[in-house]
Amino acid sequence: MTPLLSVQNLKTYFLMDEGVVKAVDGVTFDVHAGQVFGIVGESGCGKSVTMKAVLRIVEPPGKIVNGQILLNRAKQNGASDVIDLAQLDANSKAMRDIRGAEIALIPQEPMASFSPVHTVGDQIIEAIMLHQDVNKREARKIALQQFKDVGIPIPEQRLDEYSWQLSGGLRQRAIIAMALSCNPRLLIADEPTTAVDVTTQAQVLRLLRRLQEQRNAAIIFITHDLGVIAQMASYVMVMYLGLVMEQGSVDDIFHAPKHPYTQALLRSIPTINMTPRLNLPTISGSIPHPFNKPRGCPFHPRCEKSIAGKCDARVPALKPIGEKQLVSCFLYHDAEVSS
Amino acid sequence: MTNRPITQSPNRLLEVKNLKKYFPIRKGFFRTTIGNVRAVDDVSFFINAGETLGLVGESGCGKTTASRCILRALVPTSGEMIFRTKEGASADLAKLSRAQLRPLRPQMQMIFQDPYGSLNPRMTLFDIVGEPMYVNGMTNRKERVERVAELLRLVGLRPEYMQRYPHAFSGGQRQRIGIARALSVNPRLVVADEPVSALDVSVQAQILNLMLDLQKRLNLTYLFVAHNLSVVRHICDRVAVMYVGKIVEMANTLELYAAPKHPYTAALMSAVPVADPRIKTGNVELKGEVPSPANPPSGCYFHPRCEFAAEVCRKDAPAFREITPNHFVSCHRADELRLPGIG
Numbered sequence: 262m263t264p265l266l267s268v269q270n271l272k273t274y275f276l277m278d279e280g281v282v283k284a285v286d287g288v289t290f291d292v293h294a295g296q297v298f299g300i301v302g303e304s305g306c307g308k309s310v311t312m313k314a315v316l317r318i319v320e321p322p323g324k325i326v327n328g329q330i331l332l333n334r335a336k337q338n339g340a341s342d343v344i345d346l347a348q349l350d351a352n353s354k355a356m357r358d359i360r361g362a363e364i365a366l367i368p369q370e371p372m373a374s375f376s377p378v379h380t381v382g383d384q385i386i387e388a389i390m391l392h393q394d395v396n397k398r399e400a401r402k403i404a405l406q407q408f409k410d411v412g413i414p415i416p417e418q419r420l421d422e423y424s425w426q427l428s429g430g431l432r433q434r435a436i437i438a439m440a441l442s443c444n445p446r447l448l449i450a451d452e453p454t455t456a457v458d459v460t461t462q463a464q465v466l467r468l469l470r471r472l473q474e475q476r477n478a479a480i481i482f483i484t485h486d487l488g489v490i491a492q493m494a495s496y497v498m499v500m501y502l503g504l505v506m507e508q509g510s511v512d513d514i515f516h517a518p519k520h521p522y523t524q525a526l527l528r529s530i531p532t533i534n535m536t537p538r539l540n541l542p543t544i545s546g547s548i549p550h551p552f553n554k555p556r557g558c559p560f561h562p563r564c565e566k567s568i569a570g571k572c573d574a575r576v577p578a579l580k581p582i583g584e585k586q587l588v589s590c591f592l593y594h595d596a597e598v599s600s
Numbered sequence: 601m602t603n604r605p606i607t608q609s610p611n612r613l614l615e616v617k618n619l620k621k622y623f624p625i626r627k628g629f630f631r632t633t634i635g636n637v638r639a640v641d642d643v644s645f646f647i648n649a650g651e652t653l654g655l656v657g658e659s660g661c662g663k664t665t666a667s668r669c670i671l672r673a674l675v676p677t678s679g680e681m682i683f684r685t686k687e688g689a690s691a692d693l694a695k696l697s698r699a700q701l702r703p704l705r706p707q708m709q710m711i712f713q714d715p716y717g718s719l720n721p722r723m724t725l726f727d728i729v730g731e732p733m734y735v736n737g738m739t740n741r742k743e744r745v746e747r748v749a750e751l752l753r754l755v756g757l758r759p760e761y762m763q764r765y766p767h768a769f770s771g772g773q774r775q776r777i778g779i780a781r782a783l784s785v786n787p788r789l790v791v792a793d794e795p796v797s798a799l800d801v802s803v804q805a806q807i808l809n810l811m812l813d814l815q816k817r818l819n820l821t822y823l824f825v826a827h828n829l830s831v832v833r834h835i836c837d838r839v840a841v842m843y844v845g846k847i848v849e850m851a852n853t854l855e856l857y858a859a860p861k862h863p864y865t866a867a868l869m870s871a872v873p874v875a876d877p878r879i880k881t882g883n884v885e886l887k888g889e890v891p892s893p894a895n896p897p898s899g900c901y902f903h904p905r906c907e908f909a910a911e912v913c914r915k916d917a918p919a920f921r922e923i924t925p926n927h928f929v930s931c932h933r934a935d936e937l938r939l940p941g942i943g
């Protein structure tokens with residue numbers, strides 16, 4: 262089956278006076294329709310920049326320097342039509358038509374979603390009219406229905422309020438309603454629950470899951486919370502320093518992790534059924550500064566199993582090692598990234 | 601100083617009784633008070649020496665306000681906070697004047713959430729960690745240098761870093777600096793307000809290990825404020841759950857998690873996303889929104905969202921009572937309900 266989105270060897274760099282930040286340095290993954298594709302990794306590993314590249318909204322001095330971003334746009338007659346977003350002009354009409362309509366984003370900063378000077382309703386209506394051939398009254402009807410779908414109480418009244426008048430939970434729902442208003446086939450949710458409480462988080466996760474099932478959309482779900490990933494995702498990609506360490510089904514990632522980084526990450530979190538107050542296994546060292554990325558496997562200075570002369574010299578490639586599991590680690594194969 | 605004999609168990613380091621902190625809501629030219637935000641609304645709890653009490657609850661429920669009252673960074677509206685001093689006397693922190701508080705301040709210190717904002721960027725590590733010692737009378741610089749070096753080693757930083765500025769350190773290292781500063785005056789009670797919430801998981805593990813290790817070595821008592829219930833379960837001996845300014849339940853950690861007595865606690869537990877895809881969580885849906893502490897509902901504050909609410913819940917506020925030894929709850933129906941827990 263052709264994936265809905267296929268990202269191939271994507272590199273996105275920030276070219277700064279002090280040096281080059283290789284925020285995304287050769288990332289490859291496929292997202293299929295109906296899938297919840299989870300991306301985990303610690304702060305700064307390139308999760309958000311990868312998605313900004315897909316949407317072509319990387320801010321300068323950031324630049325896509327390599328790779329393909331293949332979006333499969335099913336046509337009316339069932340044939341597929343694959344387009345490389347990396348080749349489009351970021352401000353072109355084609356890209357603007359895709360952004361918000363075919364691929365929607367729930368951004369990491371919730372305040373970035375709505376302008377404080379317009380009501381949330383007006384902003385959603387504007388977005389709907391931009392992408393769909395409807396008049397204002399029809400657009401308002403669609404917006405109202407979206408508000409109902411995401412479970413916003415007294416939706417008519419809420420449409421006429423400003424985002425800052427809404428509670429955290431309601432604002433997050435309004436953002437989801439806006440993102441879904443044009444029926445995207447791919448929804449990118451970048452840390453959609455970090456700013457909200459656990460009970461609100463549970464509501465938002467349930468809502469996203471329900472909408473995804475009803476509409477058979479794909480969701481790319483970004484978080485650094487392994488609990489949220491375990492509960493939400495069907496397939497998981499683990500990132501470290503701009504690279505993919507491992508990919509696999511959620512069950513493989515949590516019950517048969519292969520990459521030493523995935524394994525270490527899972528060991529380091531307190532879980533709800535472990536003996537309390539014991540020392541948690543930690544990962545030695547700390548995440549290097551983006552200007553000082555290590556040679557070879559980016560994880561090797563912190564890896565307990567690193568192979569001298571190999572891991573510190575060459576970059577392992579991402580290769581399949583099971584039916585749906587891929588890992589970039591020399592413990593499992595010899596393939597390296599050609600430079 | 602109000603000295604009086606300890607009435608409670610000799611193990612109590614702090615006993616908080618009927619603590620209230622109201623923030624007035626003012627309006628108009630004359631700034632007349634038109635109401636109150638009941639940020640902390642009549643809470644009672646205690647902390648035993650050497651233990652960790654967790655304080656959990658959703659945003660705005662009053663965790664930080666309660667912590668700041670204990671440290672007297674805020675003056676409580678009413679209530680008692682009986683602290684057992686190093687000398688073994690009892691002092692009501694709520695009633696002491698600033699001058700009376702001064703000798704007690706070193707005994708109670710705080711660790712903050714934000715490792716970036718809480719350290720002065722223009723001070724070196726030596727100044728940051730050494731300042732509280734100086735304020736508390738250690739004027740000899742050489743003595744301070746030695747003590748700062750010792751503290752940096754204690755929290756896993758190199759003493760050579762002493763002359764560096766905080767910007768040169770990672771988030772986890774900054775949190776260690778904040779801990780070293782809090783420990784510099786030999787506190788007995790350490791209030792940690794979301795100390796690991798801003799940290800990545802691998803760094804979080806290092807700081808949790810450090811806090812547990814320091815507690816053992818220095819016999820520290822922690823009040824640990826957090827919203828991650830897996831972290832709280834790992835580190836706390838007992839947990840108090842807050843909802844709209846009130847403590848609704850307090851018990852030993854494992855008992856509270858496995859067999860909660862308050863419907864709100866059970867809803868919180870159900871919402872914890874467990875890091876195992878084979879265990880599905882989030883089955884109990886908590887409907888509606890947290891009410892405003894400026895305008896809380898009648899009766900039990902949780903009744904509009906509670907699936908077990910009865911007539912009495914709408915009318916009367918439930919008392920905070922000890923339902924089994926050391927398990928406190930304020931729910932009219934706590935005796936009859938069998939609620940699901942986790943872990």
Ligand SMILES: Nc1ncnc2c1ncn2[C@@H]1O[C@H](COP(=O)(O)OP(=O)(O)OP(=O)(O)O)[C@@H](O)[C@H]1O
Nearest residue numbers: 275282284303304305306307308309310311320551
């Ligand atoms: N506008 C920018 N200019 C320079 N560097 C940037 C910019 N945006 C991101 N970066 C760098 O790119 C790298 C990846 O950042 P990104 O925002 O993708 O991380 P992330 O995985 O989303 O982290 P977080 O979990 O904190 O959101 C980081 O080193 C970051 O400092």
Ligand SMILES: Nc1ncnc2c1ncn2[C@@H]1O[C@H](COP(=O)(O)OP(=O)(O)OP(=O)(O)O)[C@@H](O)[C@H]1O
Nearest residue numbers: 623637638639658659660661662663664665666893
């Ligand atoms: N100085 C103040 N003036 C007025 N209201 C305040 C003040 N400080 C806190 N509040 C209010 O008191 C309530 C409790 O706030 P508090 O900061 O104690 O909550 P919290 O439990 O620490 O929340 P969080 O998890 O978001 O840190 C909130 O409604 C808050 O808006």
Ligand code: SF4
Nearest residue numbers: 900903906913931932
């Ligand atoms: S007192 Fe009533 S409303 Fe409050 S938690 Fe108990 S059952 Fe629910």
Ligand SMILES: [Mg+2]
Nearest residue numbers: 308309310369
């Ligand atoms: Mg991000």
Ligand SMILES: [Mg+2]
Nearest residue numbers: 663664665793
């Ligand atoms: Mg707080």
